[in-house]
Amino acid sequence: MTYPIRPIDESEWPAFAGVLEEAFGWTPHPTQAGRFKAETEFDRTLAAFDGDTIAGVTSIFSLTMTIPGGQLPVAGVTAVSVLPSHRRRGVLSSLMRRQLTDIRERGESVAALYASEALIYGRYGYGRAASELAFRIHKHASAFVREAPQDPSLRLRVAKPADVRGELEKLFASVVTRRPGRYERRSQTWDGLLADEEFDQRGAGTLRSILVEDDGGVRGYALFRIKSSSDDNGVPDGTLKLYELEAADPAAYALLWRSVLDRDLVTKLEAGGRPVDDPLIALLADQRQLRASWADELWVRLVEVDRALSSRAYAAPVDLVVEVEDDVCPWNARRWRLTADLSGAECKPVEEEPDMTLPVAALGSAYLGDGLLGEQLDAGLLREHNPGSVRRLATAMSWSPKPWAGLTF
Structure with a gap:
């Protein structure tokens, strides 16, 4: 059986979102759904139809991604979903083939995605191209090596993330080309990253930022939340959840890490999604104390x-x-x-x-x-x-x- 495939328009968003909810077992908060809709490129969002029913979907973000030696337009594939009632009928294969043809016709030679299930995308020519680590560090075991870089001209500044958004964006833009896989962020991406409604906090507290700077401007920043708690004896036992840490140079990087690791009333730090060669590993005096778990990250497909x-x-x-x-x-x-x-x-x-x-x-x-x-x-x-x-x-x-x-x- 064949399923006609075409881009959807905005009026078909509820049906599109319904496929995602069924396929991922996902009940999004209205705020979350609204943010995703705001980022959606409808002309690059495909649906496969069984009569009037949308049976499967996939979408693309048009990214500018760093590759070895430069930057390249890359199709950021997302929202790949098929209704449970239409699995194993060729819906996904039809969508993926059509999407790759569209990517080629648009002039993009590379596609990339995050795989919800690692078994799926090798069938369509994607290979695991990047990995990540999740860190768990206890404060008492986080000493740095004596040779850790220092710069006496640097100072720390506490600020509400929304108040310094322009400075965060400028710093990120200055470092995005240093590592393959990083991609330039659109305004909507920053909106989601800095959002701080109750839904975003999920019991982990307000979003916080700390900046490191000198007289020339910002040289790094960290975004995090602090989940306060105490042990059975009333001793503070908080957890700092690090979401992002970016720096323009090693001294700023080291100072930012020390700032989040030395936070008062916090005994441990959790950082999900760090590079496998994160310089923090070299900075730690006792690297055995770093608890890290591995996961696949980006998958890449050469379209041409x-x-x-x-x-x-x-x-x-x-x-x-x-x-x-x-x-x-x-x-x-x-x-x-x-x-x-x-x-x-x-x-x-x-x-x-x-x-x-x-x-x-x-x-x-x-x-x-x-x-x-x-x-x-x-x-x-x-x-x-x-x-x-x-x-x-x-x-x-x-x-x-x-x-x-x-x-x-």
Whole structure:
């Protein structure tokens, strides 16, 4: 059975939202639903119809994302959902294929998403491209190494986040290009991040901010809430929940962390979603005291292999012929010669014998600089025809710092 697919208009929002509620088992607060609607790009929001019923949906945020060596327009895929009554009927496959075709026609060569279920998106050519850590740190075990950077010109300023929004936005814009996966934020994104209604607090207290600055301006900020509590003896045992910490330089970064870790009446800090190479790990004198849990973060799909690979920078010279397998986007399924050095890259179709054969998802996983090409080769998921070629490609596509988006879209 085929399901007609088209973009929705604003009048169809209730039906669109109803699919999300059923698929995710989600009952949004009216405020939450309103914010999501305000961010929705209706011309990029697709629905599959079974008669008059919307059976499945998917949407896109038009992002400008940092990649190794620069920035690129990226399709931020979101709200992928199918009604429980229409699962396993081809609705999702039809939506994903149509969406990828639309992305290509729009001129974007890369798509990215956060996966609610990791089993789904490899089928459509997405590869896990970034990871994240969640930190739990006890205050008594948070001492820094003696060599931690300090700058006597720095000072801290407490402020209500809404009152310093312009300064926060300016600082973030100055650091967004430093790490692959970060993306420029729209006004609506900041609206949601700084929102502080009762729904947003969820028992964890008001949203707070602290800024680090010198006479030249703001050099960093932290956004957090404090959940106050006491133990059975009445001793303060609060938890600081860190949402964001951004800094322009190491000294500002270290001072911000010390500020949130040393907060009075707080015994522990929880930070969900930090980069896997967070400099905090190096700053801690006793790294064993850091409790961290791992999760996948961004998944990336190369919509047009040649344009995507030509757009990024490479950490080492490489000249290889890569045979790409892609049954969802057949225009990618051929042999490509990737030639790159520190000055630039070129990827063009060829008929030469390949150095390796790999699925397009493997390239997606490596695209932002933290791929697992070597591990996938060892697992038998890639085919290497020229020994050592996968290692050369993995080295060239590697990047520091590691990719991380930092804010779910």
